[in-house]
Amino acid sequence: MSTPTRRVDAREKVTGAARYGADRTSPDLAHAVFAVSTIGKGRVVNVDTAAAEAVPGVLTVLTRIDPAELGSPGFVMGGGYGFQSLQPLTDDRIAYRGQPIALVVADTLVAATEAANLVRAEYEAEPVTSDLDAEGAETLVQEEAIPLPFLADIVVGDADAAFAGSAVRIEETYELPRQHQVPMELIGGVVEWRGDTLVVHEGTQNAGALRGGLAKQLGMDPAKIEIIAPYTGGGFGQKNSLQPHVGPLALAARRLGRPIKFVMPRTQTFHQASFRPASRHLVRLGADETGRLLAAVHEVDQQTSRHDLFPSMSTEITSRLYGIGHFRGRQRLVRTDVQTPGFMRAPFEHPAAFAFESAVDELAYAVGQDPVALRLANDTDVDPVTGQPFSSRYLAECLRRGADMFGWAGRTHEPRSMRASDGSRIGWGVASGVYPASVAPAVARLTATSEGKVTVGVDGHEMGQGIRTAITLLISEDLSVGVDDVTVDVGDTRVAPQHLTAGSWGTATALQAVHAALRELRKHLNVADSDPVDVGAAVAATGQTSVEVEATTIAPGQPPEIIERSRAGLVAFAGPVYPGFTAFSFIAHFVEVRIEPTTRRIRVPRVVSVADCGRVASPVTAASQVRGAVVWGIGASLRERSEVDPRFGGFANATMEEYPIPVNADIGEIEVGFVDKPDPMLNPVGVKGLGEVAMVGVAAAIGNAVFHATGRRLRRLPIRIEDVL
Amino acid sequence: MTAIVRGSGGNPANAADEDVCLALGSMGSSESTISSAVRTETTFTVNGRSVRVELDPRESLLDVLRERLGLTGTKKGCDHGQCGACTVHLDGRRIVSCLTPAVQVNGQAVTTIEGVADPDGTLHPLQEAFIDNDALQCGYCTPGQVMSGLACIAEGHAGSDDEIREYLSGNLCRCGAYAGILAAVRETARRPNSPSSEG
Ligand code: FES
Ligand code: FES
Numbered sequence: 001m002s003t004p005t006r007r008v009d010a011r012e013k014v015t016g017a018a019r020y021g022a023d024r025t026s027p028d029l030a031h032a033v034f035a036v037s038t039i040g041k042g043r044v045v046n047v048d049t050a051a052a053e054a055v056p057g058v059l060t061v062l063t064r065i066d067p068a069e070l071g072s073p074g075f076v077m078g079g080g081y082g083f084q085s086l087q088p089l090t091d092d093r094i095a096y097r098g099q100p101i102a103l104v105v106a107d108t109l110v111a112a113t114e115a116a117n118l119v120r121a122e123y124e125a126e127p128v129t130s131d132l133d134a135e136g137a138e139t140l141v142q143e144e145a146i147p148l149p150f151l152a153d154i155v156v157g158d159a160d161a162a163f164a165g166s167a168v169r170i171e172e173t174y175e176l177p178r179q180h181q182v183p184m185e186l187i188g189g190v191v192e193w194r195g196d197t198l199v200v201h202e203g204t205q206n207a208g209a210l211r212g213g214l215a216k217q218l219g220m221d222p223a224k225i226e227i228i229a230p231y232t233g234g235g236f237g238q239k240n241s242l243q244p245h246v247g248p249l250a251l252a253a254r255r256l257g258r259p260i261k262f263v264m265p266r267t268q269t270f271h272q273a274s275f276r277p278a279s280r281h282l283v284r285l286g287a288d289e290t291g292r293l294l295a296a297v298h299e300v301d302q303q304t305s306r307h308d309l310f311p312s313m314s315t316e317i318t319s320r321l322y323g324i325g326h327f328r329g330r331q332r333l334v335r336t337d338v339q340t341p342g343f344m345r346a347p348f349e350h351p352a353a354f355a356f357e358s359a360v361d362e363l364a365y366a367v368g369q370d371p372v373a374l375r376l377a378n379d380t381d382v383d384p385v386t387g388q389p390f391s392s393r394y395l396a397e398c399l400r401r402g403a404d405m406f407g408w409a410g411r412t413h414e415p416r417s418m419r420a421s422d423g424s425r426i427g428w429g430v431a432s433g434v435y436p437a438s439v440a441p442a443v444a445r446l447t448a449t450s451e452g453k454v455t456v457g458v459d460g461h462e463m464g465q466g467i468r469t470a471i472t473l474l475i476s477e478d479l480s481v482g483v484d485d486v487t488v489d490v491g492d493t494r495v496a497p498q499h500l501t502a503g504s505w506g507t508a509t510a511l512q513a514v515h516a517a518l519r520e521l522r523k524h525l526n527v528a529d530s531d532p533v534d535v536g537a538a539v540a541a542t543g544q545t546s547v548e549v550e551a552t553t554i555a556p557g558q559p560p561e562i563i564e565r566s567r568a569g570l571v572a573f574a575g576p577v578y579p580g581f582t583a584f585s586f587i588a589h590f591v592e593v594r595i596e597p598t599t600r601r602i603r604v605p606r607v608v609s610v611a612d613c614g615r616v617a618s619p620v621t622a623a624s625q626v627r628g629a630v631v632w633g634i635g636a637s638l639r640e641r642s643e644v645d646p647r648f649g650g651f652a653n654a655t656m657e658e659y660p661i662p663v664n665a666d667i668g669e670i671e672v673g674f675v676d677k678p679d680p681m682l683n684p685v686g687v688k689g690l691g692e693v694a695m696v697g698v699a700a701a702i703g704n705a706v707f708h709a710t711g712r713r714l715r716r717l718p719i720r721i722e723d724v725l
Numbered sequence: 726m727t728a729i730v731r732g733s734g735g736n737p738a739n740a741a742d743e744d745v746c747l748a749l750g751s752m753g754s755s756e757s758t759i760s761s762a763v764r765t766e767t768t769f770t771v772n773g774r775s776v777r778v779e780l781d782p783r784e785s786l787l788d789v790l791r792e793r794l795g796l797t798g799t800k801k802g803c804d805h806g807q808c809g810a811c812t813v814h815l816d817g818r819r820i821v822s823c824l825t826p827a828v829q830v831n832g833q834a835v836t837t838i839e840g841v842a843d844p845d846g847t848l849h850p851l852q853e854a855f856i857d858n859d860a861l862q863c864g865y866c867t868p869g870q871v872m873s874g875l876a877c878i879a880e881g882h883a884g885s886d887d888e889i890r891e892y893l894s895g896n897l898c899r900c901g902a903y904a905g906i907l908a909a910v911r912e913t914a915r916r917p918n919s920p921s922s923e924g
Contacts, residue, residue, distance in 0.1 A: 006856050006857070006859070007856070007859055007861070009864070010855070010856040010859070010861060010864075011848070011856065012864070013861050013864030013867045014848065014852040014855045014856060014861070014864075014867055014868075014871060015798070015838065015839070015841070015842055015848070015852065016796075016797070016798015016799065016837070016838035016839050016868045017798065018864050019797070020800075020865065022797075022801070023791075023797035025791070025792060025795055025797065029792075108781065108784075109784075109788055109792065110781050110783045110784055110788075114783075181899075182899055183863070183865075183899055184800070184802045184808065184810060184863065184865040184866045184897065184898070184899045184900075185800070185802070185863065185865045186801060186802065231863070231864065232863065233800070233863045233864070233865030234862075234863040234865060234899050234900055236899070263801060265804065266802070266803045266804065266805065266807075463863055464861075464862030464863030464864065464865075464900045465862065466862070620859050621859065621862075623859070624859045624862055624900075624902060624905065625862070627901060627902075627904050627905075628862060628900045628901030628902065629901070630901070631901025631903060632901060655803070655805060655807060656802070656803045656805070656807040656808045656897060657805070657807040661897060661899055662901070662903075663894040663895075663897060663903075664889075664890045664891075664893045664894045664896070664898075664903045664906065664907065665887075665890040665891050665894040667890070667901070667903040667904065669904075670904055
């Protein structure tokens with residue numbers, strides 16, 4: 001087990017020294033602002049830029065780019081690079097409210113902002129469709145619309161017959177809202193040309209896609225594009241692909257011969273980037289009188305855009321939560337007039353687990369079973385979908401330890417049976433979470449010097465999850481070098497391909513490559529595979545001042561040529577089903593809610609979460625990730641909802657004041673535990689993912705606690721005061 | 726089109742301007758527009774150093790710090806006074822620099838995150854406590870949290886956990902590092918010589 005250590009880049013962060021994309025300054029910097037569509041759908045007939053161009057300091061106002069000059073980046077889930085395939089400014093079509101209609105570049109930000117506000121447009125507006133059931137919404141069966149094996153409906157046995165024959169049946173529908181990621185760092189950065197090389201400084205989870213996508217859009221050699229993103233100020237899925245502002249900025253910077261800074265105004269981040277789509281989940285559970293699960297049906301309707309099919313992978317986890325012999329999934333996509341939705345922390349798993357784990361709680365009450373006992377009784381060691389073993393599965397231990405830490409034994413089963421001295425209703429709820437353990441290809445380049453310093457450049461992006469700390473710890477422990485002697489370069493296409501860091505595969509992926517590079521280094525230094533090494537002396541003994549090694553790793557079962565996809569900036573991960581085993585991370589959440597007697601305000605004073613993420617690679621940052629994910633779960637279940645006025649489309653509460661992410665006063669105690677048992681199959685370091693599983697199930701645990709407090713089963717998020725009056 | 730003015734409180738140049746109009750409704754940036762670029766010479770200190778700048782009255786202190794003075798430790802998270810990422814101290818009091826026209830700080834003293842540690846690199850105890858309690862993840866909100874945390878202690882608002890949570894709730898952290906932030910401020914406030922422990 002690792003020694004707890006401080007976050008290695010914390011000093012830079014508490015002193016303001018850490019440099020994010022937009023922190024780059026240079027004397028000849030120009031500033032960009034986009035003017036955006038005020039209609040939700042239709043056509044731009046005319047854009048009047050005269051007033052904008054007359055503003056002193058304005059360098060250019062761009063309203064139309066020839067598609068030959070700037071092509072589509074392709075959709076990241078459709079073999080491309082962009083959060084959506086649509087590239088604004090390349091034709092007159094308006095597909096969503098907030099779509100850019102002009103790019104203004106000026107000497108100063110105030111001039112660019114003033115000019116953008118003066119851009120006037122005439123439109124031909126068309127009716128907008130926003131909601132799943134609205135007229136004009138088009139529903140597709142996912143497996144027919146996108147015939148790819150991993151997006152097909154999961155079917156095991158005959159769930160409908162088994163459900164019909166079950167003694168106890170639960171059938172309910174759960175609704176989850178659109179939500180936005182709202183990372184604190186605004187989207188944007190600095191785009192500049194150095195000779196014929198395009199350099200982009202921008203916070204991202206996918207520098208590889210920025211490079212590959214820009215090469216495709218601009219018809220360039222990817223070798224002439226550098227993406228530099230050592231720090232990303234939060235991504236949460238919103239920064240997982242190429243955004244459509246970068247291409248136009250690259251063209252403008254080339255024409256003007258000046259670097260351009262662009263910092264997207266917060267309101268525009270709600271419209272010019274992805275978001276969590278609205279979804280609806282029908283869950284049927286069939287069980288015997290003891291609560292033994294016999295059958296489950298999970299049908300999903302999930303919002304997408306007109307121009308892309310953002311797929312759902314909701315049933316991948318609900319089919320694995322428990323040992324259910326008969327399962328039938330069905331995933332449908334509903335086309336609406338919006339920018340393409342996308343990944344937001346636990347993108348499918350948070351909504352799916354809210355639905356499924358609420359239904360499991362309903363079952364526990366239907367059969368009069370304790371909700372923890374019922375979950376334990378339905379545990380499984382075998383993946384019910386493939387029949388393969390799980391590489392590791394300690395969900396039962398998460399539940400048992402969590403129950404202990406929380407004091408679950410002191411709970412009374414009846415709803416409305418617990419009350420605080422101030423009259424608040426108390427509710428205790430539990431839920432499980434599971435998330436696929438994926439791995440992606442990675443390249444690690446490791447240099448050791450005769451001074452005993454080690455530097456590694458590797459695939460991965462540091463967006464706060466602590467990947468830099470985890471890599472540093474691995475090297476430090478492996479070679480017995482001090483953490484201060486280790487330098488980690490991530491988020492930079494000059495040192496590695498920079499495959500997408502998402503889906504909780506980042507740490508496992510990078511550590512596996514660094515582990516392989518360390519083995520390579522030991523071979524070069526002629527030292528045994530596990531002993532402590534005096535790195536400086538060993539390097540000096542080779543007669544060199546430094547030794548450089550490189551290792552490339554892939555996921556179990558992947559063909560070696562998969563690395564070429566990664567080098568091209570394309571998504572190339574594998575999992576959770578590998579040859580011979582299936583890999584998931586697990587978690588159990590225990591939540592106390594209190595509902596204040598007069599205001600009926602719902603508070604969450606206390607949460608206990610126990611995770612099975614394999615070996616804990618970096619205990620300090622891992623615990624922070626779990627606490628952060630619990631905060632996300634609290635926001636997702638009690639606060640956050642992106643409001644839409646169906647007459648106009650777009651998002652109505654697109655500010656940080658009106659889109660209510662949790663604040664400090666919303667958060668109570670969050671106690672975190674880890675099983676910390678290495679996964680023996682997934683990779684040699686024994687690490688599975690953590691950042692997303694940690695959010696999965698929080699919302700259900702809160703909903704279940706609200707039921708326990710009030711006797712009311714609330715099946716639509718967020719749960720608000722008006723629901724518990 | 727509705728006329729909306731935001732982010733211009735206290736700015737005489739904007740308040741006097743009749744021609745304020747937001748072309749993009751709720752979709753655009755809500756900075757107001759004025760017709761000509763008046764320049765005003767402004768003098769103030771930043772982290773003890775005197776600076777003199779020619780300013781467009783529409784420039785926020787945040788943008789001047791970041792774009793003109795190269796002090797990029799102060800962050801922009803919303804530009805609307807809603808997130809706290811841009812928190813700095815003005816004559817010892819915390820303000821959101823995105824809502825502060827730079828011309829308005831004429832003659833005053835600004836302290837940013839770059840001015841918190843000793844010049845020799847020794848961290849302030851609150852910065853140390855942020856590291857010890859892992860009160861950060863991506864780090865983007867952190868400069869603002871530290872500046873607000875310092876002010877919270879100096880104001881005597883660090884008496885209890887609930888009070889700290891309340892007085893730091895103007896600083897959003899999307900990574901959810903709130904428990905660590907609370908612990909760091911609590912720990913620092915309880916040190917001998919801190920205003921809260923004296924109070
Ligand atoms: S940037 Fe000033 S409060 Fe958000
Ligand atoms: S540390 Fe990322 S927003 Fe606070």
